[in-house]
Amino acid sequence: MVPTLKVNPLALRLGELLKQRIVKLDSKNWAKSGGDQMRLEMLTTIDAMRPGEVAMLENIRFSKDEEGNKGTLAEELANLADIFVLDGFAVSHRADASVVGVAKYLPVFAGLLMETEVKALSKVLQRPRKPLVAIIGGIKAETKIPVIKNLLKKSNYILIGGGIVSTYLYALGFKIGSSVVDKKYAKEILQYCKNKKVIKPLDVVVGDIKGKKYWVKDLDKNFKITDKNLAIYDIGPKTIHEFSKIIKKAKTIVWNGAMGYFEQHPYENATYSIARLVATRSKGPAFGVVGGGETLLSLEAVKMSEYVDHISTGGGAMLEFLSGKKLPGVKVIS
Template sequence: MQIRSIENVEIKNKRVILRTDFNVPLKGNKIQDDFKITRAFATIEKLLNDGNQLVIVSHLGRPSGKRVKALSLAPVAKFLSLKLKDVKIRFVTEKLSRDLVKRINKMEERIILLENMRYEKGEDKNDQQLAKLLADCGDVFVNEAFAACHRAMASMVAITKFLPSYAGLNLAHEYKYLTKSLSPQKPAIAIIGGSKIETKINFIKKLSKIYDAVLIGGGLANTLLFAQKYEVGASLYDKDYLKLAKTLLRLKNVVVPMDVVISDSKMLRVRVADVGNNKSLCNKQEKIFDIGPKTMKHYADFIKISKFILWNGPMGLFEQKKFSHGTMVVAKAIGARAKGKAIGIAGGGETLYAIDLAKSGKYYDFISGGGGAMLEFMEGKVLPGIKPLLKK
């Protein structure tokens, strides 16, 4: 199905409710990573250039209806003012009310940023009264918050009952590329890493039906190795999901590491162990921190012959340089293949950080800003935030 997007409709001289995902990491009042904010700039600039006034809405953290000072959008307001110097911006900190709506409708600033929507008790309940209040602040609704589309929130789902609703530029691209990833050009591979198998088991099962191979790394691989009765010592793995891990091992196109990088708890002594007949990979004090060199080459060989590559999750503890090699090999190998010989797509917070460290982001066809939303979309679910935007 196609999605209604601002790319395909003329929205001019309107007051637009723009739902963004400015849920950025903060340290005090300083933004640590502005990726989610700058990702929305293309949509913001298009709407402003078409003469619209914007009422920008976002959430930050999980204040659960309470006004938690540390989760204020004040740092975001400051960031927007610095980056959009020629645009008048007003930051509204008050609780949403009928009186505030009347005043918002009289404001003349080109951008009005509302305070954290999760300060409102009805936001996470998809409350229609809250959504109607918000809808009365504008003429049109635009959703540019793909990463939150798997949550039914008043400012994202219920509001669509009251206003004409469209996808922002980036959300439309998310939908386009992730839809492609559900029917990829062959040969196609998926590379899945990260720590918890519980959040990705259905994702991996779905991919195994679509992709020629699903290559596993990170803590997920540790769990699969433990399910094969390898001794993984103090490594990160999900012991509560061993039965489910064994179901993945029965899938012929799920590929586990051929060798792993192991170290002690202080990360002083590093060694490589083959995954073979000897089940004693680690002693009790050791941990697996990365895929080994044979696996790196093996995975790179898969990438070299593929026409479609999907990546979600690091191969190891890439934040530590000595254990970053597996993740960096994957990041750079996909970058070398994408935008030409293959379509290369990646997603997930840690994956984005790894691609940034590898300085290879510009070589990917698309990088998804969604974590949980991407996983649920790829599992075949119709996300609550996407459903109202689909053309009937």
Template sequence: MAQGQLRTLRGVEVQGKRVLLRVDCNVAVDEEGRPMPGGEQRLRAILPTIQHLQSQGARTILLSHLGRPGGKHVETLRLENVARQLRALAGFPIRYVPDIHGAQARAASEQLRDGEVILLENLRFDAGEEKADLLFAEALAALGELVVQDAFSVSHRKHASVAVLSRLRPSYAGLLLEKEVAMLERVLTTPERPAVAILGGAKLETKLGLMRHLLTRVDVILTGGGIANTLLRVGGASLRVGLVETQPPPEVTELLSEHRKNIQMPTDVRVVRGVGREVHPLMLPVSALTPADDVRDIGPETAAAYCAIIAQAKTCVWNGPVGKFEEPPFDEGTKHIARCVQSSPAFSVVGGGDTVRAISEMGLLQKFTHVSTGGGAMLTFLEGAPMPGLEPLYG
């Protein structure tokens, strides 16, 4: 974790200054490059900082990436359509400039007037962005006088506009990034007890460090998805090969033996039995599982037990669905947990693309204390691992 005080925009004089504002406009687009429904939440999240700079008379230059073009120009990943949607949400002009740091971008930045906003082209069209290339960062820095970082979702990446640019100009955290850090720091440093973490989704192997770190901060971790499957297998359950790492690393066994009372695993699950057959969900106790069973969700007994723990919590952090929520009826566990967290009086932080999508589809986004824009960034922060995009903003 970085040391010192996070430098924020509060009290910073920006009028008449060209401000490079790194935001995250990485929304899903269709085959013609048009933003798909559901992306508005990510764009709305960056508006407060843009509006603050605009109202203070800054000359704002928005920097963002979109997708994974791999350092090449990809027509469907241009930011023109995103600029159009962002402009509609903001309610004031935001001009798209189809250039990153060339003559057109330089001219557009120099011609900016107080309160005007432009959005430059997709940063990842240049390979220098993901390579953290100093020359690329210097070319961006030449366009402005101040840097504001507001893309928390990529703050764990060592990319040029994220980790290098902030070292080349006076730099500050935007309003969104400031809020993200404050909410997650509260979970790590001053959580009200009892504190609960809910972890689902991907492989446990990638979250071992996170779990170890969280276990020093929270009272219990409730598991689901692939994480729970691996733990269940280590605990002796019969699970089909392919659902879990074929040979879980020894660290998993150590983690479970050291913290068994603090790690909750499913006691019943929803499964599909057999391979290549018509889907017929079964509800089974974990003790009755066979290698033919494809575990896809937690069961009602587990959901009820988890909810009883959540109901007593004062702090709750959640990342990862507890089942294959995109395949009904295996969304029931995730929906049940979502309703329990939102109805709990706990300080609640939720993050991760799949988790946020699930609660968004349920219409519950506004029911949580904080919905993080970061998936990997949130997990990296909670693990206490280095955050290259945050480090230059402290001190």
């Protein structure tokens, strides 16, 4: 068990919100070495609770049987309850004991958050108002390729930024300095980015990692970065202008992944511009869905989160849902 990952602070905060004491159940790591005494103590504590009281278990990821739904963990969890409400969309892409295992032993229902997530993302995939514009950025090409592949069939435009752009340029044979490249998936990125629906940047911001020197370079046949101390850290102003014209026409928008290394000034311009555009278009002319840790941070930075129709709590789960996969956690509530 990792002390800093214990749920004690969560129990305290939940107690503040509910204005009552939260009963913390010491489930430790559910190891068999804990013996029947630990399990008996938990059951005794639960039996002694009054209607309206709330109990919280220890971090379930401490159990080696959680991942992959191994051992008897799911059955033990089910023994503590009468019904199972699955509200963790962010873990719904995992076939773990606390996600799918418990559902085998108890009546299962979707929580309010899970219901909201599935409805919002289904709206993007199944009945989007057109034009549908997808904005895909971030570093990992591996997780974005299935999304691009699936959304190509449904979107009018897919705007790309981040590591996907540098990987695409690498696949075309350009010299790109120390830019982030996912070489393993370069051929696939090249294949999908050749589609006319995928709108590539017209220019990029090249510089050093600390942002002390930087400049805008057009993406033409003469583009190259030979200095290994330099890299592509953002998309450029021409691209922002072109993307903005497309976003302003959208009726449905889905965005996942930053356009560049926005944590370092001055490489935040494109990501913040996209954040403002998406938020401005949402909750009115368009239905906007945004997800991914970095993407949400950028919305918070420009103080525009409240203007987006749906903020997804799922990073990997959102991407897998948008790629068309049937998530294990969604299956059990269907």
